[in-house]
Amino acid sequence: MSPIIEFRDVSKVFESPSGPIRAVDGVDLTIEAGEIFGVIGYSGAGKSTLVRLINGLERVTSGQLVVDGDDVATLTERQLELKRREIGMIFQQFNLFSSRTVAGNVAFPLKVAGWPKADRDRRIAELLDFVGLLDRAHSYPDQLSGGQKQRVGIARALAASPKILLADESTSALDPQTTQDVLRLLRKVNTELGVTIVVITHELEVVRAIADRVAVLEGGRVAEQGTVFDIFTRPRAEVTQRFVSTVVHDRPRGANLERLKQTHDGRIVTATIADGSRLGTVLASAGALGVTFEIVYGGIGTLQDQSFGSLTLALDGPDEAVETVVGRLREVTTVEEAS
Numbered sequence: 001m002s003p004i005i006e007f008r009d010v011s012k013v014f015e016s017p018s019g020p021i022r023a024v025d026g027v028d029l030t031i032e033a034g035e036i037f038g039v040i041g042y043s044g045a046g047k048s049t050l051v052r053l054i055n056g057l058e059r060v061t062s063g064q065l066v067v068d069g070d071d072v073a074t075l076t077e078r079q080l081e082l083k084r085r086e087i088g089m090i091f092q093q094f095n096l097f098s099s100r101t102v103a104g105n106v107a108f109p110l111k112v113a114g115w116p117k118a119d120r121d122r123r124i125a126e127l128l129d130f131v132g133l134l135d136r137a138h139s140y141p142d143q144l145s146g147g148q149k150q151r152v153g154i155a156r157a158l159a160a161s162p163k164i165l166l167a168d169e170s171t172s173a174l175d176p177q178t179t180q181d182v183l184r185l186l187r188k189v190n191t192e193l194g195v196t197i198v199v200i201t202h203e204l205e206v207v208r209a210i211a212d213r214v215a216v217l218e219g220g221r222v223a224e225q226g227t228v229f230d231i232f233t234r235p236r237a238e239v240t241q242r243f244v245s246t247v248v249h250d251r252p253r254g255a256n257l258e259r260l261k262q263t264h265d266g267r268i269v270t271a272t273i274a275d276g277s278r279l280g281t282v283l284a285s286a287g288a289l290g291v292t293f294e295i296v297y298g299g300i301g302t303l304q305d306q307s308f309g310s311l312t313l314a315l316d317g318p319d320e321a322v323e324t325v326v327g328r329l330r331e332v333t334t335v336e337e338a339s
């Protein structure tokens with residue numbers, strides 16, 4: 001793999017009446033050609049600014065940003081405009097022309113790029129076939145569902161065969177089922193066309209469903225980055241832990257946790273399960289120390305083709321022995337105390 005987008009200590013500062021705003025603040029990120037890279041953050045974290053830097057809609061204030069071999073800071077406006085054509089983009093609100101048909105929307109970037117009509121028509125048919133909307137070529141956006149509109153958005157973004165596709169909250173306006181359909185299509189764009197995709201989102205479910213790696217943005221800075229599996233199984237930054245807790249429902253909280261505390265003696269801990277965490281070996285050794293355990297809550301599924309989940313245990317026995325067992329668990333996985 002080779003890098004296709006590289007942020008090297010990139011900052012973007014906006015001047016405002018109340019002083020400078022560091023929307024992007026010293027970001028280092030490398031996105032490899034051919035991967036699906038997620039950027040997640042809460043509102044105001046700097047996600048939109050980050051994508052606008054990639055396609056040159058905003059200029060970097062400092063640092064270096066290399067996109068497909070070009071340092072975008074050194075490009076002229078004209079060069080940037082040409083560069084932008086090599087980068088597709090899809091949006092939360094689809095941004096389709098309501099007065100143009102589906103085919104007309106997809107034709108637009110091809111017209112701008114000066115394609116002759118016959119080539120354009122062939123390309124439009126190919127793209128609509130790819131996104132599964134060949135039979136809707138003459139419909140208008142108003143006649144389509146949200147998911148279909150986003151498919152048109154994807155076809156339009158791919159029209160000029162970009163190497164990079166930026167997806168800015170591209171499923172945020174869609175229901176969960178349609179979201180999954182659109183994410184599957186994006187996966188197909190990645191695997192069949194080899195397009196590098198940068199997915200900007202505030203939903204960890206989106207990252208979980210589609211991304212290979214992810215960066216967590218907070219206050220314009222990268223709080224944490226890694227494979228999706230690592231981020232889920234070992235979230236280090238507080239902001240990442242907050243995101244993970246919104247999608248991982250396999251640990252007891254609130255009333256459930258209170259009930260467990262009242263109905264079980266001993267210490268209640270939650271251990272993360274991932275491939276190779278050897279939890280069973282540790283628990284098998286508990287009895288010899290005079291510690292009994294009960295599994296009181298949990299769930300295990302898969303993430304990026306690996307086991308992932310957690311088990312909550314009530315450990316009972318002499319304090320010191322329980323402490324030893326918890327210590328051994330900590331050696332093999334992440335352990336959270338019930339509190």
Ligand SMILES: Nc1ncnc2c1ncn2[C@@H]1O[C@H](COP(=O)(O)OP(=O)(O)OP(=O)(O)O)[C@@H](O)[C@H]1O
Nearest residue numbers: 014016021023041042043044045046047048049050
């Ligand atoms: N053109 C601008 N002028 C001044 N401040 C801006 C400008 N664009 C963004 N900002 C500020 O930069 C910060 C980051 O904004 P940005 O839109 O990149 O965040 P975001 O993570 O995309 O949030 P959201 O999901 O709400 O769009 C915010 O404080 C925002 O107010």
